[in-house]
Structure formats: structure tokens, C-alpha cells
Amino acid sequence: MEGEKMNEELEKKVFRGRIKVPYKHTAGAYVEKFITEIGKNNKIMGVRCPKCSKVFVPPKMICFKCFEKMEEWVEVGNQGVIKGFTVISHSTPVLPLKPPFAYGIITLDGADTDFVHIINESDPKKLKVGMRVEAVFKEKPRKRILDIEYFKLI
Numbered sequence: 001m002e003g004e005k006m007n008e009e010l011e012k013k014v015f016r017g018r019i020k021v022p023y024k025h026t027a028g029a030y031v032e033k034f035i036t037e038i039g040k041n042n043k044i045m046g047v048r049c050p051k052c053s054k055v056f057v058p059p060k061m062i063c064f065k066c067f068e069k070m071e072e073w074v075e076v077g078n079q080g081v082i083k084g085f086t087v088i089s090h091s092t093p094v095l096p097l098k099p100p101f102a103y104g105i106i107t108l109d110g111a112d113t114d115f116v117h118i119i120n121e122s123d124p125k126k127l128k129v130g131m132r133v134e135a136v137f138k139e140k141p142r143k144r145i146l147d148i149e150y151f152k153l154i
């Protein structure tokens with residue numbers, strides 16, 4: 001009884017709210033180059049590890065397996081394979097597209113790591129792991145990852 005009364009008092013002290021915190025952060029040299037190549041040249045670039053030869057897309061400065069610094073830039077394909085996906089069916093104000101669409105885990109041709117991006121398919125029931133997709137580049141790039149507007153089934 002005493003415990004229930006205490007819980008009631010605690011419930012009354014719960015405060016719910018939202019805090020909006022504007023922020024900026026620098027993309028860093030590697031992401032800057034990655035985004036610039038997408039927007040200017042419609043090229044998707046990765047970096048190759050000098051020790052294990054794995055190609056990382058998006059590019060990272062250090063190989064997470066070997067801890068080697070990676071400086072060899074390589075162009076990978078603008079097509080790849082779906083490794084996994086989740087279908088978005090409910091609309092919220094922050095989504096880049098009107099649902100339904102999917103967020104996919106994509107391995108681009110020539111890359112050894114996965115890349116998460118939008119798969120724009122109005123009938124997500126068609127999507128299957130192993131299907132091939134191709135990047136659709138934005139006509140007017142804005143130096144954002146959404147300069148690849150989405151991937152489409154091919």
C-alpha cells in the first residue's frame with residue numbers, strides 16, 4: 001500500500017517534453033569528397049585498404065579490420081545488390097519520400113561494405129534480397145547524400 005502511494009507520487013512528477021536542438025557538424029574530408037563526386041560527376045567513390053584490399057563505401061579513413069589508413073580512392077559501380085531492406089509504410093514529416101518505399105542495405109558493384117539508402121519501389125512486395133538496383137542521381141545536386149535520390153530496381 002505504502003509502495004503504491006509512492007509510485008503514484010512519482011507518476012505525477014514525470015515531465016514529458018521535446019527539445020529541438022539545431023546543430024552543425026563537418027562532414028570530414030572523406031565524406032566531403034564522396035558527396036562532391038556524387039553531385040558533380042555522378043560517381044560513387046570508395047577507398048581501398050592497402051592491407052586487406054577491401055573497398056569501403058561510404059569511404060572511411062581507417063580500415064576497421066586492419067586499422068590501416070586508407071588513401072586509395074576507387075570508383076565503384078552505380079549498381080548493386082540488395083542485401084536486406086525494411087519497408088516504410090507510414091508517413092512522417094521527416095521522410096524523404098512519400099511511403100511506401102524501402103530503406104535498403106545495398107552492396108554496390110566493386111564494394112566490400114554495405115551502403116544504406118532508399119529503394120523507391122511503389123510496390124514493396126516486389127522487393128527481394130538479391131535483387132539488383134541502380135542509383136538515380138538528383139538533377140540539381142545539393143551536396144547531400146540525397147544527391148543519390150534513390151535506388152531503383154533494374
Ligand SMILES: [Zn+2]
Binds near residue numbers: 054066
Ligand atoms: Zn583492411
